Structure formats: structure tokens, C-alpha cells
Amino acid sequence: MSPAEPENVDVIREHNRRAWDSLVARGQRFTTPAKDEDVSAASETVAGDRWLDGGLVGRRLLCLAAGGGRQSAFYAAAGALVTVVDVSPAMIALDRQVAAERGLNIRAVCASMDDLSAFVPSEFDAVIQPVSSCYLPDVTRIYREVSRVLAPGGIYISQHKQPTSMQAEIHPTTRGYEVTTPYDHRGPLPPVVGSPHREAGTLEFLHCWQDLVGGLCRAGFVIEDLLEPKHGDPTAAIGSFAHRSCFIPPYVRIKARRVATRDDSSPRGGQLWTPD
Secondary structure, eight states, X not given: OOTTSOOXXXXXXXXXXXXXHHHHHTTOGGGOOOOHHHHHHHHHHHHTOTTSTTOSTTXXXXXXXXXXXXXXXXXXXXXXXXXXXXXXXXXXXXXXXXXXXXXXXXXXXXXXXXXXXXSOTTOEXXXXXXXXXXXXXXXXXXXXXXXXXXXXXXXXXXXXXXXXXXXXXSSOBTTBSOBOSOTTOOSOOOOOSXXXXXXTTSOOOOOXXXXXXXXXXXXXXXXXXXXXXXXXXXXXXXXXXXXXXXXXXXXXXXXXXXXXXXXXXXXXXXXXXXXX
């Protein structure tokens, strides 16, 4: 699929499903299940996440587009009631494997992050989404689905690839890391090979700030915090992930709270109007 072709969401989902299945088969960096020591250390880290006010024990948590046998294990070990969703059957199989090996109670569902029809409204108390929205063209559609399945007052923590990182070249020239892709680029980004910033073989999409941040607000969320995780190292080799990150922040992490609307059955419903 080239950038000039129209966006067919079903085609995009299927392409990326097969791409991630292939990455699992090749043991790509994000498809390695958590080891015992990883689970032990990470469960303490996520349990202490200040954004997850109220703790994790007994909390109904959705790990969205987070297959691979890592995220679900970390949060389940910390005491959450975990459901993990991923479009890739191979990634979901890793979650089931880790759950069985470690005796963790994890519900694993194969589904696209923009179609959560398998779940009822307000089914979850919190949603955690690692970097994944870039694999679909419409991030606002993802937000609407999350808003539907998240209970009023629930926390949505999502991480995304920053627009500028998607626009800029992977390797520097004498002028640095040049921005060569227009901000309003439509359709899949040009394919890459050997990039530490993108996943070869997948279809990825650039999302502008008005959709990443404004889209959250329009979907019924209030943004409570925003961080740019630090990955830069000025001593790193030129052209490496850490060196590029000194000039172009790769990710943004957003904490948002689902507010009650007139459509909610909650007694607080109707206090805030949000546009369609």
C-alpha cells in the first residue's frame, strides 16, 4: 500500500496483524515474553506508578494493543484484574503462555484497538496503552472506543510516537536529522529498514497534535498530565536511537481521566458536555 492509496481500515488491520505475527516468528525486540526477574521488578514499578492513583490491586485493567507477554504480566503480578487486547494472534499467544507458566489470571483477547465491541460499556477501571496508535490511521476512533469501555472517573494512560519523530529522517546528514515528511501527510508512511524508531514491515501513520491531544478531549477525557520520556544520550553514537532522541523526542505519555457525560448512568452524568 502506498501513501496515495485510500485508507481501508480492514486492509490496514490485516496487514499489521500479519506483520506482527511475522515479527513474533523472528523474535523481534518487542515480542520477547517477560522473564521471571522482569515480572518481579516491573510489577513493583507499575504498582508504584503515581499516575495510577488508587493502586492496582483488584482494579479492572485493560492493556490495550499490548500483546507480547510483558505488559499483561507486569500488571497482573501487581494485583490488577488484567485483560489484554492485541490484533496479532501470535502476540496474544505469548500472553497466554506467560499467564500459564506463572499462574497469572490474564484474559487475552484478539481484537483491534479501534474495535472493542467484545466489551460492555464501563467494563474497565483503567486502560494502559503502550506505543501502538501509529498502526491505525485514525487515533480518535481508538479514543472513542476507550471512552466507551472505561468507567467514568477511570484513568487512561497512553503512549504515542511524537509527530516530529515520524516526520524526521532516521539517519542524520551534515545538517542534522532533517524533517522531510509533511505534517499533514496522509496515508501510510514510507517503509523503513533497520530503524530503531519504527517497525519494518508494518504500516504506520503520523498523527498530529490536534488529534493526539485534542482528540482525547473530544472523546470525553480530561488530560491531567503529559510527559516526554527521556531517551537521549549526547555521548551515544551518531545515528543511534539515543543520539537522535537528544534532538527529537520519540514518545509522549499522556494521563487522561474519563469524565461522566449525559449518556452515562452514573449519578454524576450530565455534568459535562462534549462535542460529537
